[in-house]
Amino acid sequence: MLGKREPLTRSAKFEQQVRHVVLLLVTVVLSANTTAEPAATGELRIAVATNFAPVLDEIAAEFTKATRIDVNLIMGSTGKLYAQIKNGMDIDLFLAADQTRIRRLVADGVTFEDTLTTYAEGRLVWWHPGSQPNFDSENTLQIGNEVGVVAFAQPDLAPYGNAAESALSKCFRFDRARIRFVHGENVGQTYAQVATGNADAGLVALASIRIANGVDEGSYAIVPRDCHEPIRQDAVVLKASRNAIAAHQFLDFLLDERTQRRIAEYGYTSL
Numbered sequence: 001m002l003g004k005r006e007p008l009t010r011s012a013k014f015e016q017q018v019r020h021v022v023l024l025l026v027t028v029v030l031s032a033n034t035t036a037e038p039a040a041t042g043e044l045r046i047a048v049a050t051n052f053a054p055v056l057d058e059i060a061a062e063f064t065k066a067t068r069i070d071v072n073l074i075m076g077s078t079g080k081l082y083a084q085i086k087n088g089m090d091i092d093l094f095l096a097a098d099q100t101r102i103r104r105l106v107a108d109g110v111t112f113e114d115t116l117t118t119y120a121e122g123r124l125v126w127w128h129p130g131s132q133p134n135f136d137s138e139n140t141l142q143i144g145n146e147v148g149v150v151a152f153a154q155p156d157l158a159p160y161g162n163a164a165e166s167a168l169s170k171c172f173r174f175d176r177a178r179i180r181f182v183h184g185e186n187v188g189q190t191y192a193q194v195a196t197g198n199a200d201a202g203l204v205a206l207a208s209i210r211i212a213n214g215v216d217e218g219s220y221a222i223v224p225r226d227c228h229e230p231i232r233q234d235a236v237v238l239k240a241s242r243n244a245i246a247a248h249q250f251l252d253f254l255l256d257e258r259t260q261r262r263i264a265e266y267g268y269t270s271l
Contacts, residue, residue: 049097079157098159143174151202164203206267
């Protein structure tokens with residue numbers, strides 16, 4: 001299972017149930033007040049890293065069907081979303097593509113620390129349409145002369161870009177004078193650069209490949225784990241949330257075993 005939460009003891013489960021009941025009662029009282037904020041309508045606002053957005057869109061639809069709580073997804077690079085949250089963006093839950101930004105928010109005291117959760121670990125792939133790339137026994141890959149433009153996400157904005165930069169340094173062999181690198185703002189844009197032919201090859205999320213239709217199974221190779229730091233993706237509920245109950249409920253839904261199995265089908269790895 002992907003979710004990185006310690007098993008709850010019986011007393012901890014009881015305390016969690018009590019907390020949820022108390023939160024529910026508070027919401028009932030607030031909803032009875034005619035001056036309550038508009039967010040009491042029940043819409044849940046989730047900021048999500050681009051790599052996970054297509055998967056979360058499906059999960060959110062199932063959550064809405066089960067709970068009748070509408071979900072509004074705000075997607076973008078982890079770095080940009082983090083900056084927007086720091087500047088007061090109105091969201092309930094943040095699903096990042098790394099752990100660093102989430103833990104900065106926790107350190108700043110703007111989140112419910114007990115909701116800090118690793119919900120997935122992403123995998124990076126080298127995608128070269130029309131070829132059959134493979135890493136050798138020493139976890140290295142030679143980029144051939146037919147590749148002139150390579151795409152990967154901006155390292156300062158996207159964790160997948162940071163992993164790609166590390167992988168290129170550790171596990172790829174190429175002529176630096178011959179290859180030109182282009183950057184997408186996020187890993188979704190990087191996928192588009194390769195898919196449209198604006199880049200000959202690129203380092204993209206395995207999930208992007210799995211979600212797309214028509215990608216040749218032999219045209220990509222999963223980058224070995226030793227080539228970069230793990231892409232562990234964390235989530236947390238914001239203290240400024242105006243729908244904290246629904247945010248907790250969604251996080252539990254995300255970590256449910258059935259949901260985690262679906263996430264794994266898109267190329268995320270068990271922790």
